[in-house]
Amino acid sequence: MVNRLADATSPYLQQHADNPVDWREWGPEAFEEAARRGVPVLLSVGYAACHWCHVMAHESFEDARLADYLNERFVAVKVDREERPDVDAVYMEAVQAATGQGGWPMTVFLTPDKEPFYFGTYFPPQPRHGMPSFRQVLEGVDAAWRERRDEVAEVAGRIRAELAERAGVFGAGSGLPAPGAEELEQAVAGLRRGFDPARGGFGGAPKFPPSMVLEFLLRHHARTGSPEALELVARTAEAMARGGIYDQLAGGFARYSVDADWVVPHFEKMLYDNALLCRVYLHLWRATGDPLARRVALESADFMVRELGTPEGGFASALDADSIDPQTGQTAEGAYYVWEPGQLVDALGPADAASAARLFSVTAEGTFEQGASVLQLPDDPEDLAEYQEIRTRLLRARAERPAPARDDKVVAAWNGLAIAALAECGALLDRPDLVEAATRAADLLLSVHLDAAGRLLRTSRDGKPGGNAGVLEDYADTAEGFLALYAVTGEASWLQLAGGLLDTVLLHFTDEASGSLYDTANDAEELIRRPQDPTDNATPSGWTAAAQALLSYAAYTGSERHRTAAERALGVVGALGARAPRFVGWGLATAEALLDGPREVAVVGPADDPRTAELHRTALLGTAPGAVVARGVPGGEAEVALLADRPLLDGAPAAYVCRHFACEAPTSSAAELAVKVAARR
Template sequence: MPNRLAHETSPYLLQHADNPVDWWPWSTEAFEEARRRGVPVLLSVGYSSCHWCHVMAHESFEDQATAALLNEHFLAVKVDREERPDVDAVYMEAVQAATGQGGWPMTVFLTPDAEPFYFGTYFPPEPRHGMPSFGQVLEGVRSAWADRRDEVGEVAGRIVADLSERSLAGALAADRRPPRPEELHTALMALTREFDAVHGGFGGAPKFPPAMVLEFLLRHHARTGSAGALEMVQATCEAMARGGIYDQLGGGFARYAVDTTWTVPHFEKMLYDNALLCRTYAHLWRATGSDLARRIAVQTADFMVRELRTEQGGFASALDADSDDGTGSGRHVEGAYYVWTPQALRAVLGEEDAEFAAGYFGVTEEGTFEEGASVLQLPGTEGPVDAERVTSVKRRLLAERDRRPRPGRDDKVVAAWNGLAIAALAETGAYFDRPDLLQAATDAADLLVRVHMDGHARLHRTSRDGTPGANSGVLEDYADVAEGFLTLASVTGEGVWVEFAGLLLDTVLLQFTAEDGSLYDTAADAEALIRRPQDPTDNATPSGWTAAAGALLSYAALTGSDLHRTAAERALGVVTALGVRVPRFIGWGLAVAEAALDGPREVAVIGAQGDPATVALHRAALLGTAPGAVVALGAPGSDDTAAVPLLKDRPLVDGRPAAYVCRRFTCERPTTDAEELTGRLRD
C-alpha cells in the first residue's frame, strides 16, 4: 500500500510513496506522532535527480527488513530539499558542523522536538570503505535512544545551543557599506590565485560551473578594463563548452564535472545551472562578440525551452542523471542516455562517419567514462572542420539518442529558478533576435504571477501542473523572481513587471530584513525551526541575500527609491566582509557590488514602439556593458512611462526618440544616436 507520501506533489516524495517505509512528510503532525510513540525521528533529505539518493532508496528504503526496523523504532520523515530549502539548510549546517562535510542524501536523527543528535549522508547496506551499514546505524541509534535517552537529550540540546549562538554579526562592519574598489581588486587577486590556468575554472575536482564568479569578472572587466578578469572568463567558458559537462548534441550543461578537465559530468541537468550559464555566455558575447559564446547561449536557451518547459509555461526543475540502460533489465544507470562507444557510433553512422565522429567528439576504445563508454566532448581537431558533415553527424546521433529511454524529469516549478530562467531567456531573446525565447520568458512570468503570487505580494515556492504547493517562498524566491521581472521589463518595456517586482521587494523589506540590514532566508512569519537560516554565500545559485541586494539596487535605479537603495547598500556589507576572503563563494555579491560602484547606470529610452530609431537605441542600451546597468523603455505619455519613474519627464528630442543616461543622481544630455549611446555605456 502507498504510504503518506502518495498525497504529496513533490516528484521526489512521490518516488518514495511505494516504499515499505512508513514515510511522513515534514509536518507538525509527524513530530506529534513521534512524541506520542516516544521514538526518535529519522529525517532523510534529498531531491529527485540525486544519484546517491536513488541508490540509498533502492538499497535500504525498498528493503523489507530495513523498513520493518525503521517502522517499529523510528518515525521516518522524508523532505525534498528543493521544496524545503529552509529545513535542508538548518540541518545541513548541523551535519557540516558535526562531520566537516555534507551532501545528499542527508540522514539526520532528531528528537521529537526536532533537535538533531546524530548525522550522516549516504549509508551503504553493508559496512564498506570505513562506513557503517545503515542497519548498524539504525541499531546504534535505537539502542542509544532506549538505554541512554538522557545523554541523547543532552547532546541534542548542546547542538541546538551551538547553532543558535552562530551569528554573522561579528563578521559584518557596523556601517554595512558596499565594497570599495580596492576590496574588489583584492577579490580579483584571490580568484586569480585559485584559477586553473590549464583547464579553466577554480579549484580541483569535483569542478562546478562558476557562473556567479564569471559574472563578477565580466563586470569587473567592464568597469576597470582588467584583461586578466576577461581572460579567466574566456578560458573557463571555452573549456566548459568544449568539455563533457556540456551536452554536445542537445545543448545544456550537467550539474558538475567529477574531474578537473570538465570531461566526465555528473549527468543531472538542473534548470538553475542552465539559466545562470545561458546568461553568462550571453554576457560574454555582449562583451566580446565571441561566436562560441553566442552558440552556447542560444543552444542552452533552446535546451531549457525544449526539455524543461511545462504545459503551463513554467520550467521544470531538473533531468535525472540516471536512466534505463536499454537492455530490458530495468536497471537504471548514470549517464546511459548520453554516452557512446565506437561500436555505437558505427551502428548509427557507418564506418567512415563513425571514425570522423570519434575523432571529433573524443570517443575512444578505452572510453572516458565507465565500461568503455565515452562522454562526447570537443577535444580539438587539426585543420579545418567540415561543418556540413558535423551537422549531419550530430543530427543522426541526436535522432538515435532520442530513441533511448529518457532520464526522468522533476516537473515541479520552483519560483526562484524560474526567475533565473526568465532573466536568461529575456536577454538571450533580445540579444539574438529570438522572439520565441522572449515569449517563453513572458509565459513563465505570467505563470508565476497567476499561480505562485495568486494576486498577492507573497510567493508559493513551488507549483506542479498549475497548482501551487503548500510551501511558502524563501528569500531566494522573492529575489530571483524580482530579478527576472525587472529584466523582462527592461527588454519588453512593460512597466507592469516593475510593479510586480516592487511588490515582492516590499515583502523582502518587511518579512526578511533585520533591523541591522542583514537578511534571513525565511520570512518572519514562516514556520519556526531550531534556527532561522541565514546564509549570504552562494551555493549552486546566488544566495538569497545577495540576489535581493541586486534586485533592490536595480529597482531603486528604476524608481528612485532611497529606501530600496539603502537596503541594497546595507545588504552589501556582507560582501565587504567576505568578498576578500572567500570570493568564490560570494560571486553574485561581488557582481552586485560592481553595479553599485558603477552607479548602476540608468538608461531611459523614450520613443514610439516599433520606430526603427527607438529599436536601435533600445538595443544599444541592452547591449551596453556598464556593470548592472538598468534599462527602461517607454513611449511618451504611455502607461509604462507612468509606471516607471525613471521614464518620467523625458521628452523626445526634436521629435525623435532619445536615450537619457544617468549615474549617481546626475544625467547626461540625451542622445538620439545609438552609436553614441553604445560608447557611453562602454566608458
C-alpha cells in the same frame, strides 16, 4: 501498497510513495506522533535528480525487513530539499559542523522537538570502507535513545545551542560599507590564485560551473578594462563548452564535472545551472562577440525551453542523471549520454563513425566507464556541414534510448533565473520566441505562485500550487526575472510587480537593525534556528540576489529606501570577498554595479519607430555593470520614474544615460549611446 507520500506534490517524495517505509512529510503531525510514541525522528533529505538518493532508496528504503524495523522504532520523515531549502539548510549546517562534510541524501536523527543528535549522509546496506551499514546506524541510534536518553538530550541541547550561537553571525557585516574598488581588486586577486590555468575554472575536482564568479569577472572587466578578468572568464567558458559537462548534441550543462578537466559530468541537468550559464555565455558574447559563447547561450536557452518547459508555461527543475541502459536493462548513471565506438558505427556507418570519434573524442578505451566515452568537442570542426549532419544523426539515434526522468515541479526562484536569461537572450539574439517563453513562465508565477496578499509559494506542479512558503531567493530571483522582462519589453507592470516582491523582502526578510537578510520570512514556520547565509551555493544566495534586485529597482525608481537596503546588505560581501571570493560572486557582481552607479538608461520614442528600437537594442547591449534600461513613450500613462521628464530630442527618439537620476546630455545616435553604455557594435 503506498505510504503517505502518494499525495505529495514533489516528484522526489512520490518516488518513495511505494516504499515499505511509513514515510511522512515534514509537518507538525510527524513530530506529534514521535512525541506520542516516545521515539526519535529519522529525517531523510534529498532531491529527485540525486543519484545517491536513488541508490540508498533502492538498497535500504525498499528493504521490507529494514523498513519494519525502522517503522517500529522511528517516525520517518522525507523532505525534498528543493521544496524546503530552509529545513535542508538548518540541518545541513548541523551535519557539516559535526562531520566536516555534507551531501545528499542527508540522514539526520531528531528528537520530537526537532533537535538533531546524530548525523550522516549516504549509508550503505552493508558495512563498507569503515562506514557502518544503515541497519547498524538504526540499531545504534535506537539503543542510545532507549538506554542513554540523558546523553542524547545533552548532545541535542549542545548542538541546538551551537547553532543558536551561529545565528546572526553574518549580522557582523552590518555597518560595514559595500565593497569598493580596492576590495574588488582583492577579490580578483584571490580568484587568480585559485584559477586553474591548464583547464580553466577554479580549484580541483570535482569542478562546478562558477556562474556567479564569471558574472562578477565580466562586470569587473567592463568597469576596469582588466584583460586578466576577461581571460579568466573566456578560458573557463571555453573549457566548459568544449568538455563533457556540456551536452555536445543537444545543449545544456550537467551539474558538475567529477574530474578537473570537465570531461566526466555528474549527468543531472538542473534548470538553475542552465539559466545562470545561459546568461553568462550571453554576456560573454555581448562583451567579445565570441561565436562559441553565442552558440552555447542559444543552445542552453533552447534546451531549457525544449527539455524543461512544462505545459503550463513554467520550467521543470531537473533531468535525472540516471536512465535505463538499453544494453543491460538496468538503471545507470549517464546511460543516455555516453557512446562506445560500436554505437557510433551503428548510428552512422563506419566512415562517419570514424569522423564522429575524432570530432567528439570517442576512443576504444573510453573516458567514462566500461569503454564508453562522454562526448567532447576539443576543437572547432573543420567541415561545419559534416559536423552538423553527424550531430543531427547522433541526436536522432540518442532519442531512441530511454530518456532520463524529469523532476517537473516548478520552483519560483529557478524560474525567475530562467525568465531573466531567456528574456535577455531573446532580445539580444533576435529570438522573440525566447522572450515569449520568459513571459509565459512569468505569467505562471503570477497566476499560480503569487497569492492575493502578494506572497509567493515556492513550488507548483501541473499548474497546482504546493503548500510551502517562498523563501528569500524566491522573492529575489523572481524579482530579477521580472526586472529583466521590463528591460526587454518596456511593460511597466513587470517593474511594479518586482517592486511588490521587494517590498515583501524589506518587510518580512530584513533585520532593520543590522540590514542583514534571512532566508525565511519573519512569519514563516519556526525551526530550531532561522536560516541566514549570504554565500552562494549552486545558485546566488537569497541575500545577494535580493541586494542586486533592490539596487536595480532603486535605479529605475529613484527609491533611496531600496538603494540603502542594497548597500547595507552588501556590507558582508566586503567582509567575505577578499577571503572567499568564490562564494560571494553574485554579491561582488552587485558591488560592481553599485560602484558604477549603476547606469540608468531611459529610451524614449514611439514604439513602432525603428530608431527607438535601435536605441533600445544598443542600451541592452551595454556592458556597464548592472545597467538598467527603461523604454517608453514620453508622457505615457504607465510612465516610470526613470522615464519622467525625458522628452524627445528635436522630435526624434532619444536615449538618456544617468547615474542617481543625474543625466548626461541625451542623444539620438545609437553610436554615441554605445560609447556611453560600453556596448560593442
